[in-house]
Amino acid sequence: MDSIRAMTWNVWWRFGDNWEEREPGLVEVARATEPDLLGIQECWGEDARTQADVFAEALGGHAAFVEGDLPPATPEGDGAVMGLGLVSRWPIVGTERVDLPSDGRRNPALVATIERPNGLMRVVVGAVSWEPERVEETALQVAELQRLVREGRAERPNPSILLADLNYDQSQPALAGLQLDDVWDAAEPGADPRTLSETNRFAPSECADQWNRRIDHIRYLPGTEGAKATRAWIIRDEPGGFPPSDHYPVVADIAVGEGPAAPTGPMPSASWMP
Numbered sequence: 001m002d003s004i005r006a007m008t009w010n011v012w013w014r015f016g017d018n019w020e021e022r023e024p025g026l027v028e029v030a031r032a033t034e035p036d037l038l039g040i041q042e043c044w045g046e047d048a049r050t051q052a053d054v055f056a057e058a059l060g061g062h063a064a065f066v067e068g069d070l071p072p073a074t075p076e077g078d079g080a081v082m083g084l085g086l087v088s089r090w091p092i093v094g095t096e097r098v099d100l101p102s103d104g105r106r107n108p109a110l111v112a113t114i115e116r117p118n119g120l121m122r123v124v125v126g127a128v129s130w131e132p133e134r135v136e137e138t139a140l141q142v143a144e145l146q147r148l149v150r151e152g153r154a155e156r157p158n159p160s161i162l163l164a165d166l167n168y169d170q171s172q173p174a175l176a177g178l179q180l181d182d183v184w185d186a187a188e189p190g191a192d193p194r195t196l197s198e199t200n201r202f203a204p205s206e207c208a209d210q211w212n213r214r215i216d217h218i219r220y221l222p223g224t225e226g227a228k229a230t231r232a233w234i235i236r237d238e239p240g241g242f243p244p245s246d247h248y249p250v251v252a253d254i255a256v257g258e259g260p261a262a263p264t265g266p267m268p269s270a271s272w273m274p
Contacts, residue, residue: 040087044077067106100140126164158256183250194213200247225261228260
C-alpha cells in the first residue's frame with residue numbers, strides 16, 4: 001500500500017528561555033516518528049539556516065521556509081526570525097509564499113509542490129490568528145488556507161494536505177466553514193485529542209479559547225488516485241524529562257489509492273458565515 005505519513009507541530013520558536021535544551025527533543029521525536037511530511041509552525045530562521053534545515057538533516061529530507069510575524073518574534077531570539085517550515089521525504093520542486101488576510105502583521109502560508117514517484121502533490125503549511133478579537137480574521141485565514149488546498153486538486157494524483165495550527169477546534173465558529181477531510185476521523189475511539197493541553201507544563205492556560213482543545217490539524221482532499229486517512233495519533237513524549245514544545249504534534253497515515261477520488265464538481269463554500 002502506498003502511504004504518506006504526515007506530521008504537524010507548532011515547535012514554539014525560541015520562546016520559553018530553554019529552546020536550545022528543547023530542540024534535541026524535537027529532533028528525537030521527529031526521528032522516532034519518521035514522517036514523510038513535517039509541517040512546522042513557529043519555526044526559527046537565521047540568515048544561512050532555519051529550523052526546517054535542522055529537521056531535514058535529521059530526517060534525510062528536503063526543507064522549505066517562509067518568514068512571517070505570527071506570533072511576533074522577541075529580542076530573546078538573538079536575531080532569529082519567525083516563520084513556517086516544511087520537511088519532505090520527496091523533492092520540493094516549488095515553494096510559494098501566500099499572504100493570508102491579517103491586520104497589521106505578515107501572516108503567510110507556505111504552499112509547496114512536491115514530486116512523489118506517482119506524480120505531484122500540494123502541501124500547505126499555515127498558522128492563523130488566535131486572539132478572540134480577531135476571530136473573524138481567523139475565519140478568513142482558514143478559508144484562504146482551504147482555497148489553497150482545493151486549488152487544482154482534481155489535476156493531481158496525490159492528496160492535497162494542510163498542516164496547520166488553526167488555533168481552534170471544529171466545534172468553534174472560526175472553523176465552521178472548513179470542509180477538508182479530517183485525519184482525526186481515523187484516530188482510535190476515545191483517544192485524547194488535545195494538542196494544547198493541561199498535561200503539558202509549558203502550555204499557556206491563559207489562552208482560554210485554545211485551552212484543552214485539538215487546535216493543530218492535518219486536513220486533506222484526495223487526488224485523482226483517491227486517498228483515505230487510516231490512522232491518526234498525538235505524540236506526548238518528553239525526551240530529557242520535559243516537553244519539547246508547548247504543543248503536542250499530530251501524526252497521520254494517509255493511504256493513496258484508497259477511498260474516494262478528487263471530486264470534479266464545485267465544492268461547498270469556504271465561508272464561515274451561516
